[in-house]
Every structure is written in structure tokens, then in C-alpha cells.
Amino acid sequence: MFLPIVAYGDPILKQVAEDISSDHQNLKELIENMYETMYASHGVGLAAPQIGQSIRIFVIDCSPFEEDEPELSGFKKTFINAEILEEEGEEWLFKEGCLSIPEVREEVSRQPKITIRYFDEDFVEHTETYEGLAARVIQHEYDHIEGILFTDYLSPLRKRMINRRLGDIRDGKITPEYRMRFYKSKKRKR
Ligand code: NI
Numbered sequence: 001m002f003l004p005i006v007a008y009g010d011p012i013l014k015q016v017a018e019d020i021s022s023d024h025q026n027l028k029e030l031i032e033n034m035y036e037t038m039y040a041s042h043g044v045g046l047a048a049p050q051i052g053q054s055i056r057i058f059v060i061d062c063s064p065f066e067e068d069e070p071e072l073s074g075f076k077k078t079f080i081n082a083e084i085l086e087e088e089g090e091e092w093l094f095k096e097g098c099l100s101i102p103e104v105r106e107e108v109s110r111q112p113k114i115t116i117r118y119f120d121e122d123f124v125e126h127t128e129t130y131e132g133l134a135a136r137v138i139q140h141e142y143d144h145i146e147g148i149l150f151t152d153y154l155s156p157l158r159k160r161m162i163n164r165r166l167g168d169i170r171d172g173k174i175t176p177e178y179r180m181r182f183y184k185s186k187k188r189k190r
Contacts, residue, residue, distance in 0.1 A: 002179060003037045003051040008101045008149070009170025010052075010183040017047075017054045017145040019081045022123040024055075031078055031121050034059045041178035043099045045137045047144030050100050052181065056081045058141035065133045075134060082118035084142055085127070087111040094136055096150045101169060102176045104162055108150050110139050 006012060020027070030053075038046040038059060047058035059078050066073040089112040097105045114135045117127045130138055140150060151159065151166065168174050172182030 001033050001036065002040050003033050004179040004181040005037065005041060005046075005099050005176075006050050006052050007169050007172070007176075007180045007182045008098075008151075008166055010181070012049050012052060012054055013100060013144070013149060014147045015049065015054050016147045017049055017056045020055045020057065022119075028121070031057065031059065035061070035076075038099075041099050045141040046099060047141045049144050049147075056145045058082070058145060060134075060137050060141060062134055062137055065137075069133055072133060078121045079116070079138070079141070080119040080121070080123070082116055082142060082145070084114055084116050084139070086115040087139075088113040088115075094133075096136075096140055098140070098150055099178075100180075101149065101151060101166070102174065102180075104151070104165055104169075106150065106154055106158055106162070108140075108153050110136060114139060116142070 034046050034048070034051065034057070037051060038061065044062055044064055045058060045060040048055045057078070057080050061076040062072040063074055091109040091111055093107045093109050095105045096108045112135060113129065113131045115127065115129045116138060117125065119125050143149070151162070171184050
């Protein structure tokens with residue numbers, strides 16, 4: 001089932017999400033729906049706050065990057081209650097986008113190597129190290145469960161350049177290619 005994607009401007013995207021327990025209700029179904037939603041909207045990652053749930057789950061599939069990094073073909077993973085333990089190396093720039101902020105792409109600087117502890121969909125604990133684009137996608141999705149958006153990293157100048165677009169997204173004055181949930185329109189309906 002496709003779950004509408006929460007648009008920029010909804011306060012849930014700025015909240016630090018909560019850990020879940022292994023008996024979390026309908027967890028398998030939720031994860032399945034998150035993958036379905038991510039694929040249908042052509043994203044490489046999706047975090048639970050983006051479908052309106054402030055819990056620490058995100059899913060990624062880096063396959064679209066296989067041209068740049070062939071080992072990313074079929075690189076698909078679910079991260080539950082994740083915690084980034086370490087970030088290393090010299091920061092590098094990469095143009096990021098976000099399903100909650102359609103048609104905005106901006107360069108963001110991040111460290112290239114991370115070590116992350118998380119539980120998979122069977123609640124088995126892992127501690128793994130990732131580099132390059134895999135690390136980049138994980139860092140972006142991890143930020144979502146920490147209440148951080150990539151636009152938070154932009155310089156005041158870059159932020160000013162996209163301010164009108166951000167306002168339009170917040171106010172629901174856009175026509176996205178997938179179903180979204182806008183904060184203002186949601187309030188108006190009540
Ligand atoms: Ni995002």
C-alpha cells in the first residue's frame with residue numbers, strides 16, 4: 001500500500017523519532033509499505049517520519065546508484081532503532097534530494113565513512129561500516145529520524161534561493177508526482 005509522503009513544513013519532520021520494540025504492531029506490513037512507497041516515488045530511501053510516524057525506522061535501496069558504484073546493485077536494507085556510532089574522513093559534497101521536498105536538490109557536505117548499529121527487520125542487531133554513496137544515503141535517512149532535513153545544512157544564501165519553493169511545498173501549492181500530505185491542507189480540513 002502506498003503511504004502518502006509528508007511534505008516539508010509538517011512538524012513531525014522536525015521531531016526526534018522514538019525507538020520501537022520487537023513486538024511493534026504490524027511491523028512487517030509497515031516495512032513492506034515503506035518499500036512500496038519508496039519505489040513508487042522513485043526514492044533511494046524513506047524514513048518513518050516521512051509517512052507520518054515518529055519512530056526510528058528507515059529503508060534504503062541504493063540500486064539506482066549502481067552506475068557510479070556497481071556494488072550498490074541490489075543494496076537494500078532496513079534500519080530499525082539505528083544509532084550512528086562514528087563518522088570519519090574528510091567531508092565531501094553531494095547533491096541531495098528528499099521525497100518530502102520535491103524538486104529541490106542541493107549540495108550537502110558530509111563525512112564519507114560511518115559506523116552504524118541497528119536492528120534488521122527480524123530484530124537481529126548489527127554493527128556495520130559503510131562508505132561512499134551507501135553512507136550518504138544512510139546519513140540522509142538517519143537525519144530524518146533525528147528530526148533533521150538536508151535543507152537545515154544549507155547556507156543562508158542557498159536557503160534564500162529556495163525559500164519560495166519551500167513555502168510552496170509547505171502550503172501545498174505544488175503538483176507532486178506522487179501522493180503527498182501537506183500540513184496546511186490537513187489543518188484546513190479539520
Ligand atoms: Ni529525505
